[in-house]
Amino acid sequence: MANGQWYPPEWPDRIRALAAGELVPAAPRRAATVMLLRDGAAGREQAPGQGHDQEQGRERGQGPSVHMLRRRASMAFAGGAYAYPGGGVDPRDEHPVRWAGPSLETWAARLGVTDPREAQAIVCAAVRETYEEAGVLLAGGTAQTVVGDTTGDDWEKDRAALVARELSFADFLDRRGLVLRSDLLGAWARWITPEFEPRRYDTWFFVAVLPAGQRTRNASTEADRTVWIRPADAAAGYDRGELMMMPPTISTLRALERFATAAEALAAAEGQDLAPVLAQARLAGDEVVLSWPGHDEFTKHIPSGGGGR
Numbered sequence: 638m639a640n641g642q643w644y645p646p647e648w649p650d651r652i653r654a655l656a657a658g659e660l661v662p663a664a665p666r667r668a669a670t671v672m673l674l675r676d677g678a679a680g681r682e683q684a685p686g687q688g689h690d691q692e693q694g695r696e697r698g699q700g701p702s703v704h705m706l707r708r709r710a711s712m713a714f715a716g717g718a719y720a721y722p723g724g725g726v727d728p729r730d731e732h733p734v735r736w737a738g739p740s741l742e743t744w745a746a747r748l749g750v751t752d753p754r755e756a757q758a759i760v761c762a763a764v765r766e767t768y769e770e771a772g773v774l775l776a777g778g779t780a781q782t783v784v785g786d787t788t789g790d791d792w793e794k795d796r797a798a799l800v801a802r803e804l805s806f807a808d809f810l811d812r813r814g815l816v817l818r819s820d821l822l823g824a825w826a827r828w829i830t831p832e833f834e835p836r837r838y839d840t841w842f843f844v845a846v847l848p849a850g851q852r853t854r855n856a857s858t859e860a861d862r863t864v865w866i867r868p869a870d871a872a873a874g875y876d877r878g879e880l881m882m883m884p885p886t887i888s889t890l891r892a893l894e895r896f897a898t899a900a901e902a903l904a905a906a907e908g909q910d911l912a913p914v915l916a917q918a919r920l921a922g923d924e925v926v927l928s929w930p931g932h933d934e935f936t937k938h939i940p941s942g943g944g945g946r
Contacts, residue, residue, distance in 0.1 A: 670723025823906025
């Protein structure tokens with residue numbers, strides 16, 4: 638049975654065009670995504686517009702669950718695939734913000750960038766996108782606190798303004814007197830979309846623990862379902878071909894399987910390798926071999942006539 642690896646049918650032709658010098662790679666856009674974790678059992682799925690997730694049926698001692706969303710099938714990039722809340726960096730994410738946690742210089746070294754402002758933008762994008770798409774905010778009134786409730790019409794008005802890019806994240810934090818808690822995030826991985834894909838992203842993956850008192854909801858216009866699910870269960874669904882995912886998603890899920898608690902996973906982020914992973918395509922006889930260095934399970938063999946196995 639085929640697994641759920643996302644594999645667009647146009648990729649073989651694009652790979653051959655790139656090899657022939659007929660395709661100019663698009664520049665990747667900076668992006669960030671967050672693997673939001675909580676201890677306890679998986680929760681029910683939510684459709685767009687539904688309220689915050691319920692705590693009914695949660696259990697302890699069975700490993701953490703991760704919050705995932707299913708991208709709408711109509712989306713041009715990875716439609717129908719399960720992913721984490723995230724998105725592209727807004728240039729305004731570089732605007733100065735009230736900051737708590739490691740310094741920008743420390744974050745720049747960890748993320749592998751030279752400019753501290755770029756590091757801030759990536760971290761801000763991670764926090765902002767998590768709030769925009771899941772309603773969860775990693776910020777507090779002080780460097781030691783976190784907001785406990787982001788519900789209500791006033792919060793929703795600000796969230797909608799962020800989504801519409803009518804409000805910068807820096808202004809959002811300032812008007813509410815909030816400090817961005819960068820210490821609540823751990824950098825986990827970095828993947829770059831293959832050169833033959835028309836929409837390319839240089840994406841940093843982060844891990845975070847759901848703050849006490851906050852609840853997720855499906856606030857994204859790009860998702861038709863969200864779910865709390867254990868990494869091992871999500872990976873098993875992928876292996877059965879029931880859940881479609883991109884290579885970085887299933888790779889990070891497998892890496893999360895070994896942790897007994899959300900706090901354990903967050904603590905382990907410091908030791909994760911952030912070397913960028915970029916797919917490679919090479920000619921081998923009568924086929925093109927597509928691979929992701931260090932991740933052999935995603936290798937594809939594409940016959941010269943198209944298709945894949």
